[in-house]
Amino acid sequence: MNFVPFGIRSYWVKMATHSSKALFCVGRTSFSYIGLSKSTSRVSYATALSVNNSHRNKGPSDKNGRFPRRPKREPGEPRTEKMAPDQDWTSVYPAATPFRPNSVPLPVRMGFPVKGGVPPQKKGNLELIKIPNFLHLTPAAIRKHCEALKPFCTEWPSALDTDPKCDERFPVKIESREFVSAGPSIRNPAARVVQLSIKLSSLNLDDHARKKMLKLVGERYCRDTDVLTIRADSCPLRQQNYDYAMYLLTVLYHESWKIEAWEAEKTVADMEEYMWEDSPSQRNIVELLMRMKVSEGDGQEVREQLLERRDVQEYKDSVTRLKNEGESESSMLQYKEAVKKVLNV
Amino acid sequence: MAALMAVRRQFLACFRLTRDISQVRCLGTSFVQGKCSINRSLLSQTHFHTSALVSTPSAITVTEEPDTLFQKVVILVKGHDKAVLDSYEFFASLAAKELGINVSKVSEPRKDIERMTLLKSVHIFKKHRVQYEMRTHYRRIELSHITGCTAQVYLEYIQRNLPEGVAMEVTKTSMEKVPDHILEPMWKPKPADEPNQ
Numbered sequence: 297m298n299f300v301p302f303g304i305r306s307y308w309v310k311m312a313t314h315s316s317k318a319l320f321c322v323g324r325t326s327f328s329y330i331g332l333s334k335s336t337s338r339v340s341y342a343t344a345l346s347v348n349n350s351h352r353n354k355g356p357s358d359k360n361g362r363f364p365r366r367p368k369r370e371p372g373e374p375r376t377e378k379m380a381p382d383q384d385w386t387s388v389y390p391a392a393t394p395f396r397p398n399s400v401p402l403p404v405r406m407g408f409p410v411k412g413g414v415p416p417q418k419k420g421n422l423e424l425i426k427i428p429n430f431l432h433l434t435p436a437a438i439r440k441h442c443e444a445l446k447p448f449c450t451e452w453p454s455a456l457d458t459d460p461k462c463d464e465r466f467p468v469k470i471e472s473r474e475f476v477s478a479g480p481s482i483r484n485p486a487a488r489v490v491q492l493s494i495k496l497s498s499l500n501l502d503d504h505a506r507k508k509m510l511k512l513v514g515e516r517y518c519r520d521t522d523v524l525t526i527r528a529d530s531c532p533l534r535q536q537n538y539d540y541a542m543y544l545l546t547v548l549y550h551e552s553w554k555i556e557a558w559e560a561e562k563t564v565a566d567m568e569e570y571m572w573e574d575s576p577s578q579r580n581i582v583e584l585l586m587r588m589k590v591s592e593g594d595g596q597e598v599r600e601q602l603l604e605r606r607d608v609q610e611y612k613d614s615v616t617r618l619k620n621e622g623e624s625e626s627s628m629l630q631y632k633e634a635v636k637k638v639l640n641v
Numbered sequence: 642m643a644a645l646m647a648v649r650r651q652f653l654a655c656f657r658l659t660r661d662i663s664q665v666r667c668l669g670t671s672f673v674q675g676k677c678s679i680n681r682s683l684l685s686q687t688h689f690h691t692s693a694l695v696s697t698p699s700a701i702t703v704t705e706e707p708d709t710l711f712q713k714v715v716i717l718v719k720g721h722d723k724a725v726l727d728s729y730e731f732f733a734s735l736a737a738k739e740l741g742i743n744v745s746k747v748s749e750p751r752k753d754i755e756r757m758t759l760l761k762s763v764h765i766f767k768k769h770r771v772q773y774e775m776r777t778h779y780r781r782i783e784l785s786h787i788t789g790c791t792a793q794v795y796l797e798y799i800q801r802n803l804p805e806g807v808a809m810e811v812t813k814t815s816m817e818k819v820p821d822h823i824l825e826p827m828w829k830p831k832p833a834d835e836p837n838q
Binding site: 392427429430433435438439441442443445446447448449450451452456457459462463465466467468469470471472473474475476477478494498499505542544546549550553554606612 | 728
């Protein structure tokens with residue numbers, strides 16, 4: 297005789313695949329035992345659906361009639377059988393959910409194949425559940441989402457279609473980073489760094505101001521691209537670093553326009569580039585030419601005349617180029633030609 | 642055009658409002674469903690940073706605050722599985738195309754492999770080791786000429802649909818005008834000690 301011992305209540309909540317039907321069985325009456333080796337619990341992770349709280353019947357063995365089982369309900373037809381080919385897939389998978397084999401009408405196989413066999417089928421396949429799926433992001437779903445998001449977007453001004461135009465109107469570039477990752481903390485300390493880049497040609501600087509600015513910034517300036525980069529990372533917040541970078545730019549600009557009293561003591565060694573006037577090279581060439589033309593005699597106007605000669609000017613250009621740009625094939629050739637012309641060789 | 646936009650906004654406002662109130666399960670038209678999920682997710686945020694978005698879910702307001710302009714937005718996604726990144730790239734580029742964002746370059750930087758060689762046994766057996774490696778695959782999507790509002794909308798959409806196990810790094814390059822206080826020097830260049838500002 298099968299009976300359930302007194303004091304046992306089994307709550308058996310069963311959940312079908314997509315409809316949430318909760319079935320509570322309060323068992324104090326005797327049930328006819330249907331011989332089954334194990335009771336399968338219908339586990340599913342789908343959201344907003346019922347809770348699966350299945351308690352197995354007490355008693356591990358089914359052999360003795362003291363612990364009868366609930367009759368096992370046959371699993372219904374999988375939903376895939378009832379799906380039409382032209383159904384709306386976005387309502388089947390509206391949000392990110394794990395893979396449900398009975399909701400996806402595709403004959404997917406995944407996993408390492410058995411020897412001489414094929415990868416396992418999708419039913420009961422853990423590999424398909426583990427991997428993130430994009431079933432909720434089909435092109436149709438993406439288009440619908442974008443349609444809904446379009447009112448929040450703004451258009452790019454059509455006048456700024458090329459980069460040079462953007463640089464001309466908006467020369468200050470602010471670069472910052474944001475991070476999205478999973479972990480114990482959502483914060484990333486690298487997100488507070490702000491990098492400000494600006495081309496010096498877009499600032500209102502005169503000659504002295506530009507040279508002073510270059511001396512003030514030092515390594516932050518790149519000669520090839522004429523870009524000054526200020527990197528601010530000393531403050532804890534990005535807004536603070538941005539304010540600090542703008543403040544630095546302002547201070548640099550105004551300081552470079554100031555002329556201090558001690559700047560008059562600038563020596564030849566402090567000069568950024570080579571100046572031919574009042575240099576040993578000029579003195580040497582003038583003296584050489586004076587000695588070559590002994591007949592004309594000494595005098596300031598004779599020197600000035602010499603300096604205005606074309607070959608002397610060419611010599612000046614070649615020496616300046618050599619000193620500023622360094623030695624190269626063309627600059628050496630130019631120097632050679634200039635020297636030959638000056639010395640009439 | 643303005644009238645049309647106003648009418649459209651009103652329509653959307655009614656629509657959004659009704660969707661917020663109702664607790665009906667999404668069975669009917671899928672357009673309703675799509676809008677519902679996204680709007681609920683967007684509107685559940687309590688604050689937006691830029692001008693065109695509003696915290697109250699009733700209408701879109703346009704303020705006078707000028708929008709930021711991003712010359713370049715670079716999205717670098719990292720993950721352990723290349724197939725997941727492939728799918729994500731397809732999703733991101735399609736979303737950008739639908740929203741009218743200019744995707745200038747999509748590239749795949751080289752993967753990083755971090756290897757470690759550890760002792761196989763808990764105690765002694767130094768000659769027997771076991772080796773593990775962690776592979777990180779990358780995908781780089783570069784967007785150019787995008788406004789602040791659009792960037793925020795797009796990035797939020799992308800980030801909400803970021804798969805598990807994938808990390809993202811966004812580098813934004815915004816462009817600004819030269820500030821007014823830098824246009825002209827404060828004082829004429831005189832060779833005297835000027836007091837600081």
